[in-house]
Amino acid sequence: MYLDRDQMLVVLNALPDPVFVLTETGLYAGLYGHADPKYYHDAKDLLGASVRDVMPAEVAESIMEHIQEALHRNGLLKVEYPLSSQQVKGLENSAGPGGTLWFEGHVQPFPGLVDGERAVIWVARNITRRKQLEDELLEASQTDPLTHVANRRRLMEVLEFHFGAYRRYRHPMALIMFDLDHFKQLNDRFGHLTGDRVLRCLCDLCRQDLRENDLLARFGGEEFMIVLPSTTAERAAQTAERIRTHISTGVAAELDEELNVTISLGVSELLETDTSLEQVIQRVDDAVYQAKDEGRDRVVVNAAG
Numbered sequence: 001m002y003l004d005r006d007q008m009l010v011v012l013n014a015l016p017d018p019v020f021v022l023t024e025t026g027l028y029a030g031l032y033g034h035a036d037p038k039y040y041h042d043a044k045d046l047l048g049a050s051v052r053d054v055m056p057a058e059v060a061e062s063i064m065e066h067i068q069e070a071l072h073r074n075g076l077l078k079v080e081y082p083l084s085s086q087q088v089k090g091l092e093n094s095a096g097p098g099g100t101l102w103f104e105g106h107v108q109p110f111p112g113l114v115d116g117e118r119a120v121i122w123v124a125r126n127i128t129r130r131k132q133l134e135d136e137l138l139e140a141s142q143t144d145p146l147t148h149v150a151n152r153r154r155l156m157e158v159l160e161f162h163f164g165a166y167r168r169y170r171h172p173m174a175l176i177m178f179d180l181d182h183f184k185q186l187n188d189r190f191g192h193l194t195g196d197r198v199l200r201c202l203c204d205l206c207r208q209d210l211r212e213n214d215l216l217a218r219f220g221g222e223e224f225m226i227v228l229p230s231t232t233a234e235r236a237a238q239t240a241e242r243i244r245t246h247i248s249t250g251v252a253a254e255l256d257e258e259l260n261v262t263i264s265l266g267v268s269e270l271l272e273t274d275t276s277l278e279q280v281i282q283r284v285d286d287a288v289y290q291a292k293d294e295g296r297d298r299v300v301v302n303a304a305g
């Protein structure tokens with residue numbers, strides 16, 4: 001028993017995702033499926049229109065390129081792309097999900113010609129939720145859950161990137177490391193939860209003194225690093241000093257007058273003699289150690305190889 005033509009059409013229109021037939025010149029020649037407005041807008045008004053007429057030029061060109069590529073490879077092409085109904089003429093006011101949606105397009109050459117033209121079958125699946133989850137996962141894998149600054153994994157990725165750029169193009173990069181002073185005493189006296197609040201507050205204050213391209217990261221328990229691209233140790237030392245004074249008054253002002261929170265900071269920069277990242281990390285670590293040794297609540301620069 002086989003389905004007759006009418007039944008086949010019923011099946012096509014019952015498909016959950018929209019199935020477009022798009023010709024080589026970008027005409028919407030057919031549309032099936034996608035009845036659920038929770039996931040899709042009703043795109044029937046696009047039939048007979050051209051991709052270039054209904055989409056912004058950039059979006060239309062990339063769709064045209066995908067059509068060409070699928071035809072050229074004569075096989076299935078998978079693409080992911082963002083699109084909002086506001087970008088598509090005819091869909092602006094139709095019922096459907098708002099905001100920018102993400103789609104996975106499965107683009108397959110149409111076997112035969114449509115109105116004398118080559119064409120593709122383009123199945124568009126709404127993958128917005130999956131994309132959001134991927135973004136959230138990526139964010140979580142790179143962020144310290146307590147302070148919401150970058151975690152050590154992200155820090156090392158960024159440091160590797162700048163180390164590579166320095167080796168190739170000699171783009172300078174400075175590094176600041178800092179460590180809370182007598183944090184154990186603070187935890188013992190005020191409790192671990194107050195200690196946690198101090199760490200969060202410290203990061204918030206510190207961020208206010210940084211540029212957009214700088215990266216603040218948690219290196220370990222109460223140790224943090226700041227990556228400063230395109231910066232020398234001399235300039236970074238000024239930033240470090242600003243952060244030091246900000247923290248020494250700011251945390252108590254924000255949280256509790258009784259809290260005496262200070263930090264010891266070490267500063268260094270990439271040097272021509274560095275053959276590995278560990279060397280600059282060792283230099284800032286030594287500088288923090290020296291700052292502790294000299295009485296804490298101070299900045300020490302260690303820019304010598």
Ligand SMILES: Nc1nc2c(ncn2[C@@H]2O[C@H](COP(=O)(O)OP(=O)(O)OP(=O)(O)O)[C@@H](O)[C@H]2O)c(=O)[nH]1
Pocket residue numbers: 146179180181182183184185187191192193194195196199220221222292296
């Ligand atoms: N509240 C809180 N405390 C933490 C966290 N991570 C590490 N610490 C505490 O940080 C303290 C670090 O203690 P130490 O390494 O002895 O250093 P310190 O007391 O700051 O002394 P100096 O560094 O020599 O000035 C320990 O008591 C840790 O428990 C955290 O996420 N939250």
